[in-house]
Amino acid sequence: MKLAMISDIHGNEQALQAVLEDISNINASHIAVLGDLSYRGAKPKQCLDIIRGLDAKVIKGNADEWIVRGVREGEVPSKALSMMQAEQGWAKGKLTEDDLLYLDQLPKTLEIPLSNQKQIFACHATPTSMFDVISDQASNDDYQTYVQANERADYYVYGHIHLPFMRSFSGKKVINTGSVGLPFDGDPRASYVVFDRSQKDAQVQFRRVQYDIERACHDLDAEEYPEPARNIVKEIYQSAMKP
Known part of the structure; x- marks a missing residue:
């Protein structure tokens, strides 16, 4: 069995389609999605429809929480609050009430048996928060929050920080x-x-998949994604560096 675990799609349909094609090409039979499906990208509805059409296990991320109930003061830097609230309002307007109910009711953690002896425990950020950040530079002690949530697991998998890595502890x-x-x-x-x-x-195995970045940037223009966030997202696509 091959299990593909994906996260932090953020409304980027071009990237999502490329990843799903790669998953098909390597004959992965199972998919798990670790949250942040629609917010901060040109195609929130299309990405959500694609995910809902998969036979996949899906959990909630902080961006899924935001798209349902809004971005609150104190959750993001104050200078970015109004911009991110505009993005949230735009994205929410693209979704149906059924879409919003689906996002709201997603579970926050996931257990996946790999064999009789091995198990995965997954969440978006941490077992107790969709917003907390545990970086790739964190101490091993910081990862104990995962162990405390599920001592049986052998692998703890999360998204949220947009930085792929693996560490043994x-x-x-x-x-x-x-x-x-x-x-x-x-x-x-x-x-x-x-x-x-x-x-x-x-x-x-960590997989990296090329996709049509130029088309993804065009999607932001064609869908009239809110400014100034539109240019920020384009810069991330083109440089893959956090602004």
Whole structure:
């Protein structure tokens, strides 16, 4: 069995379609989506429809929470608040009431058995928060929050920080999938992770997928994505660096 774990699509339909094509090409039979489906991209409705059409396990991210109930003061830098609220209002206006109900009711954590001996525990950011940031530079002690939530798991997988990495600690592994739609690691290609299960263990592979960045930027213009966020998102697509 091959399990593809993707996260942080952020309304980037071009990247999502490219990743799903790659998943099909490598014959991955299962997909898990770790949140942030629609907010901050030109195609919120299209991306959500694609995800809902998959036979996939899906959990909620902070951006999914935002798109339903808004971006609140104190959750983002004050200088970005009005811009991000405008983005939220624009994206929410593209979705139906049923879409919003779907996002609102998504679970926040996920357990996936890899074998009789190995298990994955996944969340968007941390088991107790969709907003907390545990970076790739965090100490091993910081990862104990995952162990405390599920001591049985062997792999702890999350998204949120848009930086793919894997680290071993205390006989376990913590993995970040990176981002499909908004990578922050200097590589503009979409990022996701594949677990290739064998009898006793699983091989972990990080996948990077090229997609049509020019078309993704065109989508932002064609859909009249709010300014000044439109240019910021384009810069992220083109440089894959957090502004």
